Amino acid sequence: MIAVNAVSKFFGSVVAVSDVSFGIGQGVTALLGPNGAGKSTLFRMLCGLTPPSRGSVDVLGANPRTDRDVRGRVSLVPQQDALFDHLSASEFLELAARTHGVADPEGAAHRALGFVELTDVGAKPVGQFSKGMRQRVKVAASLVNDPEVLILDEPLTGLDPVQRRHMIALFHRLGDEGRCVLVSSHVLDEVAKIGSRVLVIAQGRLVASGDYRDLRELMDYRAHRIRLGASDPRKLASALVDRGLVSGLSIDDRNVMVDTLDVDAFGRQVAALSVELGVRLTEVEPLDDDLESVFRYLVEGR
Amino acid sequence: MSLAAPDRQQQPQRHVGAGTAVVLSYQVVLRQLTSRSRIIGLTLLALVAPISGFALGSADASLDDSVRLIASVGLGLVLPVVALVFAGAAIGDLRDDKTLVYLWLRPMDRWPIVVGAALAAGTLTAPITIIPIVAAAILTGAGNGIVGGTLLATIVGLVAYVAVFTLFGVWLKRFIVWGLAYILIWEGFIAQAGAGVARIALRKYTRSILVDRTGADLDLADFSLVMAVVVPIVVAAAALAVASWRLGSQDID
Numbered sequence: 288m289i290a291v292n293a294v295s296k297f298f299g300s301v302v303a304v305s306d307v308s309f310g311i312g313q314g315v316t317a318l319l320g321p322n323g324a325g326k327s328t329l330f331r332m333l334c335g336l337t338p339p340s341r342g343s344v345d346v347l348g349a350n351p352r353t354d355r356d357v358r359g360r361v362s363l364v365p366q367q368d369a370l371f372d373h374l375s376a377s378e379f380l381e382l383a384a385r386t387h388g389v390a391d392p393e394g395a396a397h398r399a400l401g402f403v404e405l406t407d408v409g410a411k412p413v414g415q416f417s418k419g420m421r422q423r424v425k426v427a428a429s430l431v432n433d434p435e436v437l438i439l440d441e442p443l444t445g446l447d448p449v450q451r452r453h454m455i456a457l458f459h460r461l462g463d464e465g466r467c468v469l470v471s472s473h474v475l476d477e478v479a480k481i482g483s484r485v486l487v488i489a490q491g492r493l494v495a496s497g498d499y500r501d502l503r504e505l506m507d508y509r510a511h512r513i514r515l516g517a518s519d520p521r522k523l524a525s526a527l528v529d530r531g532l533v534s535g536l537s538i539d540d541r542n543v544m545v546d547t548l549d550v551d552a553f554g555r556q557v558a559a560l561s562v563e564l565g566v567r568l569t570e571v572e573p574l575d576d577d578l579e580s581v582f583r584y585l586v587e588g589r
Numbered sequence: 590m591s592l593a594a595p596d597r598q599q600q601p602q603r604h605v606g607a608g609t610a611v612v613l614s615y616q617v618v619l620r621q622l623t624s625r626s627r628i629i630g631l632t633l634l635a636l637v638a639p640i641s642g643f644a645l646g647s648a649d650a651s652l653d654d655s656v657r658l659i660a661s662v663g664l665g666l667v668l669p670v671v672a673l674v675f676a677g678a679a680i681g682d683l684r685d686d687k688t689l690v691y692l693w694l695r696p697m698d699r700w701p702i703v704v705g706a707a708l709a710a711g712t713l714t715a716p717i718t719i720i721p722i723v724a725a726a727i728l729t730g731a732g733n734g735i736v737g738g739t740l741l742a743t744i745v746g747l748v749a750y751v752a753v754f755t756l757f758g759v760w761l762k763r764f765i766v767w768g769l770a771y772i773l774i775w776e777g778f779i780a781q782a783g784a785g786v787a788r789i790a791l792r793k794y795t796r797s798i799l800v801d802r803t804g805a806d807l808d809l810a811d812f813s814l815v816m817a818v819v820v821p822i823v824v825a826a827a828a829l830a831v832a833s834w835r836l837g838s839q840d841i842d
Contacts, residue, residue: 359696
């Protein structure tokens with residue numbers, strides 16, 4: 288539904304996005320990157336708000352910059368906290384629906400308010416809303432046209448934990464309905480919850496894409512770090528070194544922290560080894576299988 | 590519960606018709622522009638014209654002096670400044686506060702957005718300029734010719750200034766600074782230097798209308814009535830066309 292082909296974007300001498308290519312279909316995809324990585328610029332190009340300096344962007348088979356009709360099938364939740372503050376939430380959503388040519392703007396606005404649980408305050412001016420409520424209004428406004436492609440730029444900013452969970456569940460429902468939902472965030476914990484399909488962008492370049500657990504597996508040249516809780520850490524550590532299962536380790540009172548280059552072999556043998564040694568294993572926890580580790584490896588090179 | 594609209598399967602590909610888009614743009618921009626402080630401030634500025642007209646009328650000034658007052662204070666200051674503030678902000682403010690995306694990223698053409706915005710600016714500019722400037726003409730007591738000429742010149746100037754400053758607002762980030770430079774430096778100073786330069790100053794056309802309707806003696810005001818009316822309207826149409834093109838081709842935040 289989205290095809291980005293060798294896209295670069297320059298602002299004068301500044302390279303905001305550099306030679307990025309990817310394709311996205313139905314479902315939820317997370318775009319991860321630190322602030323200033325080029326996420327918003329990429330999103331602006333996907334919506335046609337700015338043209339690529341090089342390459343091409345194709346959304347639903349059309350150029351979003353020049354194709355008027357495709358703009359009715361795409362929605363954007365912009366990062367900036369900008370709304371028509373004098374309008375009530377209902378009025379803002381009705382305006383969004385009317386400008387999308389929706390046949391029943393009042394109905395669409397009412398439904399969208401319900402999706403973000405703001406029906407009770409629909410008559411209040413959005414200028415009086417908290418940041419979190421304004422975020423929800425923006426998300427609701429993006430739903431009034433029943434979009435096939437939904438692009439959300441840091442949509443969880445300002446939301447409390449309950450609303451974050453609710454919003455992430457909403458994204459998954461939208462993805463399950465066959466829409467293409469692309470969500471950006473610089474918060475790793477959020478991205479892990481938003482979806483396992485991840486695009487990682489740093490310094491304007493797409494540094495990785497795919498399931499973030501698979502991404503970690505692809506980096507076999509780096510050691511995996513695992514924490515082992517053991518009744519006798521020293522005995523276990525000594526045996527692991529003797530068997531050549533680890534490339535490095537450290538020990539404290541209860542745990543052995545090991546680095547291994549062959550996580551599969553390690554996983555197969557560690558339990559049997561413990562039994563053989565008479566050491567009780569209380570915990571086997573991969574420490575770098577989370578998104579933060581992936582991000583650190585990919586972006587920061589460590 | 591599905592998030593899809595009940596009629597999703599039956600929906601044709603949507604776009605917003607030009608007429609509807611003009612109305613929506615007009616409504617949004619009108620409401621954005623309607624600020625009490627802005628209207629009060631500009632109204633106070635506009636009151637300079639009738640106060641000056643009253644003072645001149647009380648002094649039994651000549652027709653030439655009366656026309657000169659209308660041309661300089663009314664058509665040369667009040668009209669363009671009020672038009673600049675409203676028309677420049679019509680799209681310029683939306684772009685600056687980053688709400689333009691809510692009109693831009695929609696299945697509608699660009700020109701209705703620009704036309705709707707210009708109409709909204711014109712709606713607010715008209716009462717704040719036409720009433721005081723025509724009142725100034727009446728208060729000078731210089732006769733009916735000056736009233737009719739002032740009315741026509743103000744309307745023609747309003748159309749042209751609103752369109753040109755709407756373009757400024759679309760194109761230039763510091764549209765107020767550039768607009769004031771145009772009004773005060775170009776029209777108020779450089780264009781006074783000679784007939785050739787004055788041709789590309791809107792003020793020359795509104796002055797020409799005044800002279801044509803009153804027979805007053807005014808410098809740099811020698812266009813025929815037809816030319817003085819048609820050229821500003823053509824300029825307005827061209828400005829809106831360029832603004833529409835520019836809106837479609839510029840980067841939006």
